[in-house]
Amino acid sequence: MKDTSELTDNTRRIITLLKRNGPLPKGELAQLGNMGWATVVKVINQLAEDGMVKRLGTVILDNGKKGKRAYLYDLIDTRPLAIGVDIEYQTTTIVLTNLKGNVLASAKLPTVNSRSDQTIRNFLLSTISEFLEAHAHKGVICGVGIGIPGIGFPTNSRLDNIKKMKGLMDWLSQKLQMPVQVNDNTKAYAIFEKWNNETFPQENFIFVSVRTGVGTGIFYHGNLYLGTRGLAGEIGHIQVDPDGRPCRCGNRGCLETILGEQNLYREYCLQVLQTKNLSGLNDPQTLEAGLTDLFSRASRGEEPALSIVHEAAVQLGRGLAHTIMVLDISNVVISGHFGPHAEVLLDPMRKFIGSHLLPGTSCTIKYLPFDPQGHVQGAALLILKDYFIDIQSETM
Ligand SMILES: [Zn+2]
Known part of the structure; x- marks a missing residue:
């Protein structure tokens, strides 16, 4: 091929x-x-x-x-195919998918509990090799895309992780004898949104992911804008409170320390439930249920839930207003685990942004809950995206 x-x-x-x-x-x-x-x-x-x-x-x-x-x-359903690997802190998901996004095979396994480069490399090599061996007969596999957390895996330095991604890419590509692409999983999800969101086929848009961290994928003229060092779009680490909590990036009072899921959940436990039991922080299901309850209470106007969500809305709005003004990109897609009451965050945030942009300008902000397949499909798209091209929307 x-x-x-x-x-x-x-x-x-x-x-x-x-x-x-x-x-x-x-x-x-x-x-x-x-x-x-x-x-x-x-x-x-x-x-x-x-x-x-x-x-x-x-x-x-x-x-x-x-x-x-x-x-x-x-x-054709069987060529080209790509393997997508999404590494989360606890679980790694791997799929074999085609250009249409059909999943031909998938598996989940615990993520290796080590931050040593060689252990991580060996974990990925053995995971991918075994998967390849089991499924290579299903078609023509043209490469492997891997999404990793931006910060926290393997290290808490974004810049170090970018260097490690490059090393991992070259090493795996040589071992597997096929193209390997590695990027952070927010960028991978942004690529998934780019090629799968039928209602939003924009050349220029900002994708914002709110999970443990707050990350973005910026599409400019149809391409992901990465910046000189691959650090573009780190709005989660814009300082919004100089006296705020320490952030895992090493600074203090970053947007993430207010809006990251764990931080919202912490406020929910301390202020709403009035408990110091934060054991749910490390369990994704408990965390999601807590956030859904927080947003549901806020939508009913209950305090202090409403104030917690409102503060998050203003801080995200501030970060986004600056980003929109600097880049002059007016379409924004936000994804998170906010449950059915996400508008309680979106509505005040839109108002805040609207009143902080240059007079006469506007922007469109959509909320889309995460697609459970988005991160791993996005990882495969790190390879498959090269088969696609932007088509002018007037001809779509
Ligand atoms: Zn930070």
């Missing part, structure tokens, strides 16, 4: 249209992708020859020519 660097823009356009729309006839591909008929014929023939596209049955065209039929074309 071809290296993705050899794919033309028109080839990527056709693959993207088939991923988004499902099977299509050539005429519609030409129209949606703004391509000539001859180009579509040439690309489809080449993709069929490369085993990436198949011809299905015919469909009656609805274009006035009575009874005229055309063949439908679809992506």
Whole structure:
């Protein structure tokens, strides 16, 4: 199979249209992708020859020519495939997926309980090798994408982790004899949002993830903006309170110390439940249930839940207003585990941002709960994204 660097823009356009729309006839591909008929014929023939596209049955065209039929074309389900690995602090998830995002195989296992580089490398190599051995017969696997927590794994230094990611990428790629991409799992999820959110096919948008940390993925002209050192978009570590709590990054009073899930949950226990028992902090289900209860109480106007959520809304709003002004990107997608009452955070946050942008400017802020498959599918997309291209929204 071809290296993705050899794919033309028109080839990527056709693959993207088939991923988004499902099977299509050539005429519609030409129209949606703004391509000539001859180009579509040439690309489809080449993709069929490369085993990436198949011809299905015919469909009656609805274009006035009575009874005229055309063949439908679809992506092949088994090539190219990619392995996605999502490392969370406690659990590692691994999937085998295709361009359509279908999961052909998946597994979960406990994340290695060590921060030593070599132990982590060996854990990943053995996990991926065993998975490859069990599932390689399912199709043509073109690479492995790995999402890791931005801070806290393996170290608490964002910059050190970026250096380690590069080392891990080169080492694994050589051991596995295939392309390996590693990025933090917020960036991976942002890529998932980019290629799977049908309601939000924007070239420019800011994805904000609120979990243990608060991270972003910034898409500019269709590409993830990483910055010179890969540190772009760390709004979770904007200082919002110089006298605030110490942050795991080493500074104090970062946005994350107010808005991170564990920190919201801590306030919920101390102020709402009035208990010093914080054992739920390390159990994802208890934590999520606590946050849902916090947001539910706030939506009923109950204090102190409302004040806790309101403070979080203002601080996130402040960080986002600055980000929006600096970047001039007006579409924002926020994901978190806020339950059905997320609007109690979003509403005051939108108001705060609205009153802090330059007069006359506006922005769109959407909340989408996390898709449970998003992080691991996003990891696989670190590889598969190279098959896609932005298509102007007016032709979509
Ligand atoms: Zn920090």
